[in-house]
Amino acid sequence: MLPMNAIRHPLVSVMIPYYNCEQYIAETIASVEAQHYPNIEIIIVNDGSSEESAAFLAGLLESKPAIRLAAQNNRGVAAARNHAARLAKGEYFLFLDADDQILPGYIQKSVEILESNPDYKLVYPQAEFFDAKEDLWQLPPYEGIKSLLTGNCFPSSVSMHRSADFKTLGGFDETLTTHEDWDFWIRLLSGGGKVYQIPEVLFRYRKRRDGSSLIDSLEHNRKQKQEDLQRVYEKHSSLFLQHELGYWNHLQTLAQNWQLAADNKKLQEQSAADQKHNRQLQADLSQALQQTDTLQQQSTDLRQQLDSLRQEKHKLEQTVAELNKRIQHEVRNFAKYKGLLTVKTFKPLVKTEQAISSANRYRKLFRDLIKEKGSIGKAYQTCRHTYKASGIRAVKSLLRQQNLDLQAVEALSIDNARDGFVILATKHTRYIAQLVGNALKKVDIQSTILFDMPKEGYSNKWHIVICPQMFETLPPHYLAFQMEQSVSSRWFTEAYFQRLHRAAHVFDYSITNIAYLQEHRLPFKKLHYLPVGMLSPLSQNQSQDFEFDVAFYGDPSCERRQLFLQKLSEKFSVKVISEVFGDELHDLLKKAKIVVNIHYYENALLETTRIYECLSLNKLVVSEQGSDQHEHSELENIVDFVEIDDIEAMIARIGYWLNHADQFDTRLQAIADFQQQPDKFQFYFYRFLLSQDLIDFETFYRLCSNYIKPQGDFWCLSLPESISRRQDFDRDNHYDIWVFPGLRHNIGWVGSGLSYKFMMRVAEDLGLPHVTICEDDVLFNNTFEQRYTHIKQTLSATNEPWDVYSGLIADLSEKTDISQSAIHSDKENFYGINRLVSMVFNIYNHSVYSKIYSWNENDRLFHNTIDRYIEQHGGIQGVITSPFLVGHKEDLFSTLWEKQNTIYKEMIARSQNLLDKKIAELNQD
Numbered sequence: 022m023l024p025m026n027a028i029r030h031p032l033v034s035v036m037i038p039y040y041n042c043e044q045y046i047a048e049t050i051a052s053v054e055a056q057h058y059p060n061i062e063i064i065i066v067n068d069g070s071s072e073e074s075a076a077f078l079a080g081l082l083e084s085k086p087a088i089r090l091a092a093q094n095n096r097g098v099a100a101a102r103n104h105a106a107r108l109a110k111g112e113y114f115l116f117l118d119a120d121d122q123i124l125p126g127y128i129q130k131s132v133e134i135l136e137s138n139p140d141y142k143l144v145y146p147q148a149e150f151f152d153a154k155e156d157l158w159q160l161p162p163y164e165g166i167k168s169l170l171t172g173n174c175f176p177s178s179v180s181m182h183r184s185a186d187f188k189t190l191g192g193f194d195e196t197l198t199t200h201e202d203w204d205f206w207i208r209l210l211s212g213g214g215k216v217y218q219i220p221e222v223l224f225r226y227r228k229r230r231d232g233s234s235l236i237d238s239l240e241h242n243r244k245q246k247q248e249d250l251q252r253v254y255e256k257h258s259s260l261f262l263q264h265e266l267g268y269w270n271h272l273q274t275l276a277q278n279w280q281l282a283a284d285n286k287k288l289q290e291q292s293a294a295d296q297k298h299n300r301q302l303q304a305d306l307s308q309a310l311q312q313t314d315t316l317q318q319q320s321t322d323l324r325q326q327l328d329s330l331r332q333e334k335h336k337l338e339q340t341v342a343e344l345n346k347r348i349q350h351e352v353r354n355f356a357k358y359k360g361l362l363t364v365k366t367f368k369p370l371v372k373t374e375q376a377i378s379s380a381n382r383y384r385k386l387f388r389d390l391i392k393e394k395g396s397i398g399k400a401y402q403t404c405r406h407t408y409k410a411s412g413i414r415a416v417k418s419l420l421r422q423q424n425l426d427l428q429a430v431e432a433l434s435i436d437n438a439r440d441g442f443v444i445l446a447t448k449h450t451r452y453i454a455q456l457v458g459n460a461l462k463k464v465d466i467q468s469t470i471l472f473d474m475p476k477e478g479y480s481n482k483w484h485i486v487i488c489p490q491m492f493e494t495l496p497p498h499y500l501a502f503q504m505e506q507s508v509s510s511r512w513f514t515e516a517y518f519q520r521l522h523r524a525a526h527v528f529d530y531s532i533t534n535i536a537y538l539q540e541h542r543l544p545f546k547k548l549h550y551l552p553v554g555m556l557s558p559l560s561q562n563q564s565q566d567f568e569f570d571v572a573f574y575g576d577p578s579c580e581r582r583q584l585f586l587q588k589l590s591e592k593f594s595v596k597v598i599s600e601v602f603g604d605e606l607h608d609l610l611k612k613a614k615i616v617v618n619i620h621y622y623e624n625a626l627l628e629t630t631r632i633y634e635c636l637s638l639n640k641l642v643v644s645e646q647g648s649d650q651h652e653h654s655e656l657e658n659i660v661d662f663v664e665i666d667d668i669e670a671m672i673a674r675i676g677y678w679l680n681h682a683d684q685f686d687t688r689l690q691a692i693a694d695f696q697q698q699p700d701k702f703q704f705y706f707y708r709f710l711l712s713q714d715l716i717d718f719e720t721f722y723r724l725c726s727n728y729i730k731p732q733g734d735f736w737c738l739s740l741p742e743s744i745s746r747r748q749d750f751d752r753d754n755h756y757d758i759w760v761f762p763g764l765r766h767n768i769g770w771v772g773s774g775l776s777y778k779f780m781m782r783v784a785e786d787l788g789l790p791h792v793t794i795c796e797d798d799v800l801f802n803n804t805f806e807q808r809y810t811h812i813k814q815t816l817s818a819t820n821e822p823w824d825v826y827s828g829l830i831a832d833l834s835e836k837t838d839i840s841q842s843a844i845h846s847d848k849e850n851f852y853g854i855n856r857l858v859s860m861v862f863n864i865y866n867h868s869v870y871s872k873i874y875s876w877n878e879n880d881r882l883f884h885n886t887i888d889r890y891i892e893q894h895g896g897i898q899g900v901i902t903s904p905f906l907v908g909h910k911e912d913l914f915s916t917l918w919e920k921q922n923t924i925y926k927e928m929i930a931r932s933q934n935l936l937d938k939k940i941a942e943l944n945q946d
């Protein structure tokens with residue numbers, strides 16, 4: 022054998038068929054890249070993997086331009102290997118499965134052998150199992166062609182041979198599902214030629230823990246294995262007979278070999294289990310002996326400690342007796358001198374020291390308030406106002422809460438994002454990236470779209486990362502746009518959850534997904550609902566010549582999509598579009614009259630990205646319903662939905678649109694009109710920017726107020742992200758209450774104030790004489806409907822002035838004044854009240870709208886919560902009845918204060934008792 026530096030370095034083609042193997046492919050590629058041999062090309066053929074798996078592979082190879090990637094529909098491993106071979110340019114071929122590995126030095130040693138020995142047609146190494154099983158792979162020796170005819174001797178995935186031989190023989194037989202490698206080796210060696218096994222373990226065959234390795238799958242599919250075995254025999258029958266191997270004799274020999282292999286495997290497994298059990302018993306015995314020694318030593322130590330403690334106890338008893346005598350003596354002496362000046366002076370000094378310590382702490386908090394307000398004068402006036410209203414304790418509470426709120430803002434703040442965002446996306450999510458970029462542009466925030474990490478690395482700007490699991494490295498500061506479907510857990514690994522936890526905030530397009538993320542401990546404050554919406558119309562032309570009836574774009578490899586597409590192709594001209602993005606994708610979609618949306622998973626969420634992208638192109642969409650269909654009512658008359666799995670219904674609807682030109686044009690016009698409607702993506706994205714102080718309230722109201730279309734004058738404030746609270750409220754909503762999607766802020770009570778400011782502006786714009794607003798933790802009792810109807814009718818009919826009727830007071834103050842009201846009714850007694858502290862249920866008269874929306878959201882001091890603002894606002898006339906009209910649910914979580922609502926139970930009971938007491942005193946007078 023010649024040394025390596027004495028021979029040439031012909032090109033070696035390493036070819037890897039890939040099918041849904043994203044869990045292992047990176048390790049396989051790395052094992053090839055670690056080879057010592059200097060002249061290697063890598064070719065990977067994607068054999069119709071799922072859309073997600075294909076996207077993972079494409080993302081992985083974006084940083085490896087030297088690796089060639091090809092794709093085909095799912096046709097099996099033989100076809101994938103042949104496809105790779107047609108692209109290969111190497112003098113030597115090496116096929117490697119996507120989950121296996123070769124060790125450094127294998128290619129170099131194989132080339133040396135083949136270069137030095139022209140008679141050798143095949144080189145392969147010793148092999149070992151790894152992963153679920155770790156052991157040597159006992160390959161049968163090659164002892165001439167007859168030994169090969171009695172069973173395959175070589176690993177299908179790693180034997181090296183000359184490319185010229187492969188091409189001469191026509192590659193693998195693609196009609197064989199199994200044994201295609203055995204068939205090829207027979208053809209390769211039937212005319213003679215030597216085989217060399219490198220006496221060194223240089224190949225690692227993965228035994229998967231889920232039992233999906235090729236060898237395991239063959240053992241589970243004996244029928245297919247036998248059919249392919251018979252076909253191989255028929256192809257080479259003369260050769261088998263030449264070596265006195267008749268089919269039935271040969272089959273019997275193989276069956277015996279299979280049974281021996283199975284028996285051997287069982288014996289090996291039993292032996293391994295027995296060895297493991299013995300090792301465990303030995304470990305348990307050793308541990309038990311160690312524990313016995315430890316316990317004996319501890320027992321000895323404890324006895325010594327007990328003796329020592331007894332001695333110390335005796336000494337302490339003596340010391341205590343002596344100290345008691347001294348104390349009695351000192352008490353008698355102190356009684357004589359307690360009137361001295363030094364004793365009288367000492368107590369005030371202690372109190373003074375404590376006061377100085379407290380003053381220093383509040384002085385620091387006051388300095389923080391000065392920074393927030395901008396001047397000493399404004400900070401002083403704020404404290405002075407609070408002191409006059411509620412006393413010194415309220416001032417201290419204000420300063421402490423101010424400090425906590427500033428800490429909360431700092432923990433979640435991305436205010437330096439005013440300098441602009443970087444949007445990091447994959448090619449599959451280009452539409453979402455454009456959606457975000459366009460929204461930022463409208464509010465004069467710059468953005469840049471990237472599809473990979475720059476060579477110089479990420480900048481320190483805030484990044485919005487769409488599908489963060491698709492990137493090998495993430496920026497230092499990022500927001501995550503989570504777009505996987507929680508109906509499948511394949512992407513929701515521990516590593517992915519860690520990436521979501523590291524994000525400053527997490528967007529998700531689905532309420533169903535948000536509930537799943539909350540169940541997996543993503544904090545409420547980080548999660549933001551951000552549904553997909555319409556991009557500015559990408560196509561203005563409705564009438565054009567179409568080349569296809571139907572287009573489908575996405576991953577067509579899964580079984581249910583293939584079934585749909587096969588049935589559709591029998592009736593219509595169908596264009597399947599895959600791995601095409603951007604303008605090229607849009608050009609193809611425009612050539613189809615109808616686009617179909619077929620789910621990858623049976624119970625999938627609605628694929629709104631695909632649907633809205635098609636609607637932005639003014640395409641008519643026929644789609645399966647999603648398992649979260651109730652979240653997308655706005656699409657009901659825009660997209661033509663059919664039941665899940667109903668292929669015949671989809672065919673019928675496509676036929677209807679193709680055969681009714683007038684209705685087709687009418688639907689396209691409806692889509693064009695829908696494009697001009699207020700967009701929910703814009704509302705929720707600007708809602709997030711408002712929560713981060715990246716836009717102000719007036720900008721938000723100007724851009725988003727037309728999205729809010731209240732029904733009636735009874736509204737509920739509820740955050741979409743508070744899933745359990747909203748579901749609980751929906752169960753109790755028997756009164757057609759319209760739900761307003763509340764606004765948010767890093768400081769919870771600021772978000773609440775912004776919500777009421779927004780709703781009061783909307784109520785005024787609509788010209789409502791009054792509006793009832795409750796929160797989603799309200800409790801309606803059995804008498805609510807009857808009492809509410811009467812109270813509302815009374816307030817609507819009265820000519821007496823009133824501003825706010827309060828259905829519940831959470832924290833009634835002793836200083837509250839209760840007075841007789843001029844509003845009268847035969848069923849309820851109305852009382853005037855000068856302090857209103859609760860937002861759970863109120864009726865707001867039109868006279869108070871402007872007073873409430875004048876609330877200043879930039880005053881971030883604790884006294885400025887919206888309920889305190891209403892309480893302290895001069896001139897607001899409150900009205901109340903007793904008992905309270907509604908209650909407050911105790912078993913729900915407060916999104917404002919992040920505590921259970923049980924904190925209010927005693928407060929409300931105390932408030933009801935105090936109100937009744939004050940009414941009784943009023944009636945006595």
